[in-house]
Amino acid sequence: MAGPGVWSKLRAGLARTQVRLAERLGSALDRPAALDAETVADLEEALIGADLGLETTALLIERLRARVRASDLGRGERLRELLAGEIERLLTEGPAAPAAGWPRVTLVVGVNGAGKTTSIAKLARRDLDAGRSVLLAAADTFRAAAIEQLALWGERLGIEVVRQAAGSDPASVVFDALQAGRARRVDHLIVDTAGRLHNKAHLMAELAKIRRVVEREAAAWTLSTLLVLDATTGQNALAQARAFLTTASADGVLLSKLDGTAKGGMVVAVARELRLPVLFLGVGEAPGDLVEFDAREFAAALVA
Numbered sequence: 001m002a003g004p005g006v007w008s009k010l011r012a013g014l015a016r017t018q019v020r021l022a023e024r025l026g027s028a029l030d031r032p033a034a035l036d037a038e039t040v041a042d043l044e045e046a047l048i049g050a051d052l053g054l055e056t057t058a059l060l061i062e063r064l065r066a067r068v069r070a071s072d073l074g075r076g077e078r079l080r081e082l083l084a085g086e087i088e089r090l091l092t093e094g095p096a097a098p099a100a101g102w103p104r105v106t107l108v109v110g111v112n113g114a115g116k117t118t119s120i121a122k123l124a125r126r127d128l129d130a131g132r133s134v135l136l137a138a139a140d141t142f143r144a145a146a147i148e149q150l151a152l153w154g155e156r157l158g159i160e161v162v163r164q165a166a167g168s169d170p171a172s173v174v175f176d177a178l179q180a181g182r183a184r185r186v187d188h189l190i191v192d193t194a195g196r197l198h199n200k201a202h203l204m205a206e207l208a209k210i211r212r213v214v215e216r217e218a219a220a221w222t223l224s225t226l227l228v229l230d231a232t233t234g235q236n237a238l239a240q241a242r243a244f245l246t247t248a249s250a251d252g253v254l255l256s257k258l259d260g261t262a263k264g265g266m267v268v269a270v271a272r273e274l275r276l277p278v279l280f281l282g283v284g285e286a287p288g289d290l291v292e293f294d295a296r297e298f299a300a301a302l303v304a
Contacts, residue, residue: 010281110227
């Protein structure tokens with residue numbers, strides 16, 4: 001269970017989604033617990049409006065109906081708790097989060113504009129706050145701006161960034177970073193990768209080459225791939241993720257920009273439809289605005 005500061009950040013990040021849900025669910029959840037046609041219609045409209053998606057919304061209401069039939073529910077708050085419980089259940093049915101292990105290498109992937117580089121800075125800040133040493137690798141060498149942006153974050157956070165000139169081989173950057181990381185005994189190497197998902201064959205080959213370099217040069221390190229999705233794009237983020245997962249694998253998801261959208265329900269759709277654990281939520285622009293995902297806290301905050 002996270003502390004009160006993290007809880008308040010999560011609730012603040014979900015504020016827009018909460019307002020949208022409250023416009024419909026406020027009255028629905030305060031009616032008698034029986035899910036009559038009017039209540040179901042309100043629930044469907046609210047959940048779809050929060051971007052849970054049609055399939056996830058239908059499944060959630062089906063489960064709520066089953067629970068209501070099997071329970072002697074009271075009014076209002078009890079139904080709210082039931083809804084939160086079913087959302088939590090959906091969020092926890094997929095694969096578990098990968099086991100933590102140090103030292104580790106995290107490959108960060110996602111389309112350009114998803115908040116990938118800023119999310120890397122937040123991950124690095126989280127490590128620093130926990131007393132872990134961090135090294136960054138600017139392996140998105142196709143965009144000079146990406147290299148410079150990561151370098152600026154490194155300077156701001158006091159973290160070394162391993163980089164080469166734009167157009168360099170990304171795997172070569174990662175090789176250099178691994179050598180530096182081992183020499184400095186860093187705990188966490190975070191690698192920024194190219195965000196060009198439209199070139200699937202090229203993306204697959206590039207990531208595969210990077211993974212081979214890591215497995216060869218740092219076999220004892222824990223290797224994982226983190227997919228960054230922009231929460232403000234709602235269901236479009238799911239389409240982006242599916243496109244990525246047809247060519248490569250990921251071990252978990254970071255949802256960025258959750259504070260800038262009323263579509264926070266898409267977190268539920270991501271977890272259910274992609275069958276990937278949601279690991280982190282970006283809930284603000286500052287480096288410290290990253291929340292480690294907790295299904296129970298998220299579900300409670302969503303329907304608060």
